[in-house]
Amino acid sequence: MRVTVTFALLLALLVPATANAAKRQVPRGWLGVVADGPLNDPAYPQGPAEWDRMAGSGVEAVRTAFYWSAIERAPGQYDFGLKDQLVLAAAQRGLSVLPVIQGTPEWAARNPGDLASPPRDNADFARLLAALVTRYGPSGSLWIEHPEVSKQPIRAWQIWNEPNLTRYWNVAPWAPSYVALLKTADKALKAADPGSKTVLAGLPNESWKALESIYKAGARGAFDVVTLHPYTGKVKNTVRVVKIVRRVMERRKDRKMPIWVTELSWPASAGKAKAEGGDFATTDAGQASRLAAALKLFAKERKALGVERLYWYTWLSVEGITDSGFDYSGLRRLRNGVLHDAPALSVFRREARRLQGCSKALGDARRCRT
Structure with missing residues (x-):
């Protein structure tokens, strides 16, 4: 009996030390992924398993496109079915969702027939946002209809994607018209949910110049988060890109505003895709090593630079479905109809466990999240 009690006391002393050693x-x-491709298809048979795998791998946040053209095909007629399934899948696993609202329907487009057209009347966009908050916000009808799911209300809304690229915004100069939309969106969101966050569109390439253009167009005060795609x-x-952008924000008196990196990636497309991806295309091994280094570096610098979130692009991609190198960006990939893990996935899992205070002694990533 004495040996048993002594052993139990020893275990009690060791457990706190182990827990302290694995501090979050x-x-x-903080750590998330983009969910697109097959995960946007409600008929995709592996969908539930992929969401489970995502949560079990340390993903805690999901960014996904909410295409206006798919939600409101006719004025005032909203179809939330597809996004309901995605938002519920995330909520069932305790994941937050960041929607990217983009893609003007033809009936609302300034340039009908052009997928990159901004809206003709920004009031149409404002009504869409109000409808989305009514569906997915703190008092959203989705949560009322599904009391069996722990509510994960959407409070942050990203307004468009990469408007400084003509493939997403075809009006030049782009900044004045985008800022006009942003201001309208911010007013609509704050009216529908005063606690919501208006998230700036993700800015790629020379993002510091794009942000300066946004400020010059009068956007200060119309957004709560700056977002970057530092490819x-x-x-x-x-990280150097983030530092340059932070200096722009400081000059514009937005020193305390957070930065979210809503796309970070190195496609493993070298020698595989016609449009490999410029100087950031690499191999599977290169993707894995860069992901590991980036997560370590951003975690180290996050407080100094105010980086509040980081999303890898992307969770699941289909190799060779287009000419784009991003077909090879997924942590999970479909190759000839067969799913497989990219080498980068094991790196993501390992780093997620480390950053989230998980260890073999404490259990797997899912247990550590709860």
Whole structure:
């Protein structure tokens, strides 16, 4: 009996030390992925298993496109069915959702027939946002209809994607018209949910110049978060981009505003895709090593630079479905109809466990999240 009691006391002393050694290094929800491709198809048979795998791999936040053209095909007629399934899948696993609202329907487009057209009347966009908050916000009808699901209301809304690229915004100069939409969106969101966050569109390429254009167009005060897509070949340059952008924000008196990196990726497309991806295309091994280095670096610099979230692009991609190198960006990939893990997935899992305070002694990633 004495040996048993002594052993139990020894275990009690060791457990706190183990727990302290595995201290969480990033806030809840800091690490996420983009969910697109097959995950946007409600008929995709592997969907539920992929969401389980995502949550079990340390994903705590999901960014996904909400295409206006698919939600409101005719004025005032909203079809939330597809997005209901995605939002519920995330909520069932405790994941937050960041929607990217983009893609003007033809009836509302300034340039009908052009997928990159901004809306003709920004009031149409404002009504869409109000409808989305009514569906998915704190008092959303989705949560009332599904009391069996723990409510995960959407409070942050990203307004468009990469408007400084003509493939997403075809009006030049782009900044004045985008800022007009942003201001309208911010007013609509705050009216529908005063606690909501208006998230700036993700800015790629020379993002600091794009942000300066947004400020010059009068956007200060119309957004709560700056977001970046720092695609570049070298890991150290991704953080360098954030530092340059932070200096712009400081000059514009937005020193305390958070930055979210809503796309970070190195496609493993070297030698595989016609449009490989510029200097950031790499191999599977290169993708894995850059992901590991980037997560370490951003976690180290996140407080100094105010980086509140980081999303990898993307969770699941289909190899060779287009000419784009991003077909090879997924942590999980479909190759000839067969799913497989990219080498980068094991890196993501390992780093997620480390950053979230998980260890073999404490259990797997899912247990650590709860």
